[in-house]
Amino acid sequence: MIGWDAMAWVLALGGFLLVRHELTLSERMWVIAMTYVAAAVALQVVGGFVTHLYLGRSKVGSFDEVTSLGRLVVAISVVLGAAFYIAAPLFSRGIAFIMPMLAFLIMASGRWVLRVARGSDRRKGSRLPEVPGVPALVYGAGDAGHQLAGLVDSSDDPPYTIVGFVDDDPSLRFLRVRGYRVLGLGADLVAVARAKGAEAVVLAITEASPQLIQDVSDRCTEAGLELVVVPPVREMIAGRIELDHLRAFNVADLLGRRQVETDLTEIADRVTGKVVLVTGAGGSIGSELARQVQALQPAKLLLLDRDESALHATKLSLDGDGLLDTEDTVLCDIRDREAVCAVFNRLAPEVVFHAAALKHLPMLERFPDEGWKTNVLGTRNVLECAATNGVQHFVNISTDKAADATSVLGQTKRLAERLTAWYAGQTGMRYLSVRFGNVLGSRGSVLDTFRAQIDRGGPVTVTDPEVTRFFMTIPEACELVLQAAAIGHPGDVLVLDMGEPVRIVDVARRLIEESGKDVDITFSGLREGEKLHEVLLSRAERGRDTAHELITQVEVPRLAPKDLGTCLPGRGDDRDLHLDFSGIVPVLPSHGTAAGKGMR
Known part of the structure; x- marks a missing residue:
């Protein structure tokens, strides 16, 4: 390559002098022209080694190599043109302007011929595969x-x-x-x-x-x-x-195929060197949050859950330690206010990711009081203990079902958002909620259900052929939760962009095709409190853009804990709890549904 590039300067000089001067120059002009070429060749070699052009920096004949070559030739022409213009009054300006371009074209042409020849040799030398593709x-x-x-x-x-x-x-x-x-x-x-x-x-x-x-x-x-x-x-x-x-x-x-980009620097500022508590750390979201938080090097990562087996699995996945004999694993039910506050008093967390919740919609429709105890009262307990102990940053994990809530799950999570906003107003700290839809592959998700049904030979049950849901992968959801935590303001509800909704029946068909089995799909009809199409924002909410293109900010009315209402024990041994939501959320129509019976 060095030899060819040196020859290119000589050929360029010959071509220029032939066309421009018909090779008729005075002896002094010949000396100046040959000196210019010699200097150009010397600078070409030196510059080629300095820029690693001749040391394999780029593939021969590639766009990157030719670009680097062009920059080097331009630099040589500027340096030599200025030097010869000053030192040699009889210097031909055409040599400084035209000849470098000719030299570059000859260099690039040689590389192109070499690349074509190599490609042709490779095709000729490559043997036909034994088995055609x-x-x-x-x-x-x-x-x-x-x-x-x-x-x-x-x-x-x-x-x-x-x-x-x-x-x-x-x-x-x-x-x-x-x-x-x-x-x-x-x-x-x-x-x-x-x-x-x-x-x-x-x-x-x-x-x-x-x-x-x-x-x-x-x-x-x-x-x-x-x-x-x-x-x-x-x-x-x-x-x-x-x-x-x-x-x-x-x-x-x-x-969808979009790539989530997060500002790790901004996220790290909120977590690195801090004591971070993750509630519901045994769940799908909680455990992945714990893994991503650990990568940001907190001073201490605290894992809290009421399920000892799930807690053990998360701890094992983080550091391989399954002894559960350190204070960073906490067995606690968030319904127990005194136990929760004891944890905050003893371990003094500075940042809290609250992922503990009951989430299965049809189960909560049957047992609304359980949703009330965990999703509302449990969240209130965690918020109260966090505020009392000076927690600086609190992130409540919510759901798209809180928008225009028609189910017990949606209404309880909506109340949790409003409680979080109230505590943000009281403390002035970054207490906020993050709302997103279904998480693909989470424990108990539709994928688990469909795969279990396929393994049993079917049928796969889908509520309605047109029902759609928003989906995210677990890592993607947790990355955006961390990003939201970094850019959110006190009282915000941050809504993650879930892309386009996906038909559940398409998910079922895809899983059946992957299994290779002949499994039927049956339609059972929408369940009580279930929507045909979920929304991320309610009709009364107006989303505002944030610093991240995949996160939208909305405001929710604040709700003081004293306004939550009262639990009224029913008669008999079943002790059916009637939840008083009046004045807090839109009243559900009482038409015999589980929600209408269990909540008023």
Whole structure:
């Protein structure tokens, strides 16, 4: 490369003098021109080593290498042009302006020829795979599609043989991706696949929407085509595709492909070096919160739960210590106010993530008093003890069911949000709530239910064919909870962007397809207190933007603990508790539902 670049300066000089001066120069001009070339070659070699151009900094012929080469040539032309203009009055300005450009073109042309020759040799030398890859049509002719085609071409034993591309951009209809032609639009997917004998479709769009993924999946299923997806950027290293990372379409793809970006510096300022308490640490959200908080190096991480087995599992996952003989694991029921306050008095937490709650909607519809005791009174106890002991930061984990609440779960979590806002006003500290929807893969989630039903041979029960829910993965939800904690203000309710709602029946069908079993889906009808479509904001709420694009802020009316109402014991041995919500939340219609019977 050094020899070629040196020769490029000589050839550039010869070409310039031939065209401009027909090689007729005075002896002095020849001396100046040759001196310029010699100086340029010397600077080229020195600069090439200083910038690592000749030490393998970039792949030969790559855009990065040619860019670095261009910068070096420009620098040489400026330095030498200024020096010769001052030192040699007879210096031809054309040499300073034209010759470096000619030299750069010759250098770049040599690299292009070398790269083409190497690619041709590689293709000639590569042996045909023993087993031909599965004929595949690639959906997406963008960067991911180009990377995929390059990997298939350079692999000795590629799993797929590309038959062509389709793309939704009509302007790409004449595009060739490494020789593979774009054969049509995304709408032509099935027709093109059949015409070309494709057996698989590779979705090479790393930021595809859930709607597009589901639509492609449905069409592939109907046509008997295997759907393979390029993983989202967050699942790849440095955004680079690898053939062994291609995978079958799964349930997580239904949630969307956006990457959650969090400001770890701002989050760390709230947690690092602080004593942090996580209530409900044995649950899915609580345990993941504990793991992410631990990575931010708190002074001490306290885990509180009433379930000793769940607490043991979380502790074991954090540090492998299952003895449970240290004060950082606390067995306590948040319903017990005195026990909770004793924990705060003894351990003095500075930051609290309150994830302890009862969450199963149909169970709470049957036993509303249990929801009241844990989600409302338990939260009040934790808030009161936190405020009394000077906790600086309190994050209450809420749910989208608190917006326009129609269920016991939604109403109790709504009350918890309002209590948190009241304590924020009293203390002036960052006491706030974070509201989000269903968490994919959490304990007792719809995935667990569906998989258990599939394992038993079905049927899979879905309430309604049109019912939709918002979903997030557990790590994504916890990352945004931490981010919300960093940017929230006292009394805020911060609502996480859940993307687009997903049809529950699509989740069921995807899980059945993954299992490979022939399982039926039955529809049971909506349960008491259950909505067809969840909302993240109630009709009376107006969301405001925050510093994070995936987090919205809303205000809720504050509710003092003394206004919670009274618990009225019923008659008989069952001691049915009637919860007085009058004046606190909209009164539920009393039409024989569990909510109407248990709450007024």
